[in-house]
Amino acid sequence: MDKQLLAKIQKCFALAGSSNEYEAAAALAKAKALMDENGISFEMLQMADIEEATSRASRTQRPPVWETYLCAAVQRAFGVVSFINEGGDRTFVGRGVSAEIASYAFAVLFRQLKRARRDYIAAKLSRCKTANKRRRADVYCEAWTLAVYSKIARLAPQLPQDAVIDQYLAERHPQLVGVDSRSAAKTGRAAENDYWNGLASGSQVELHRGVDAEMPPLAIA
Structure with missing residues (x-):
């Protein structure tokens, strides 16, 4: 057009x-x-006002739960929707510049979480076997993203579903289907500690409400 x-x-x-x-x-x-x-x-x-922007994610068709939580936080903050594209990355869809801003915000948070995960493994899980290390790190990440989502929920109101975006997705991406996320098992004292450590770490992520009408509703420090 x-x-x-x-x-x-x-x-x-x-x-x-x-x-x-x-x-x-x-x-x-x-x-x-x-x-x-x-x-x-x-x-x-x-629909001409609807834009798409993609950000690198886990590149899997069955993402970990922590990635789904992180994506939900970004969607809540910027009033967009997202889907997993064929390459396993996240495509954000929204009005005007909101999709591009959401994509950038997701990339920033995704990098922060990956860095926090790496540091946590080095500090707390270095002696664990590989499978257990991955599972416990996932528990930590799930709690980290829940803390971030909670902070965003306090700053950004839940926006109503956008019928124009829904129509855009139905016409441009009719093949989309729902996917199940891969959750980590939260059993045992060790996993409980990982969970609380993740909450504490995620609660330190700084989010700021935009003060200018032309700015996005949230900025990520």
Whole structure:
């Protein structure tokens, strides 16, 4: 779809809000004429505002639960939705720049968590066998992401589901299906300690509410 044409139509709609009734009527008529001439519906105009942005993730079709929690936190913060693409990465979908901002936020948090996981393994799990080390590190990561989600939930209200984004996904990605996450077993005193350590570490991640109307709702330090 021609972005210049869409921008022209959107500008006409903006002018249609003018306090000058003649200018408003002319702008509205112009917008309607451009849409009719080019076969553009209101639904198409709305969906033109939807963007996608992708961020590297675990690259698996059955991600760990901690990645799902992390993704849910980013979706809550920026009012976007996401899906796992064919390469196993996360694609965020939202209005305007929100998808790009969400993708960046996910990348920042993902790197922070991977670094925290690596440091925790070195400090607390270095003597564990490989399978047990991975399981316990996953418990730590799940708690870390839950702490981050809780902090975001206190800062950002739960936004209603966006019907335009839903329509966009149905038309552009009709093959999407739900997937189950891979959860770590939280049994035993050691896993309990890993969980509480993860909560403590995740609670130290700094999140800030944007103060400017043009800024995203949250910034990640």
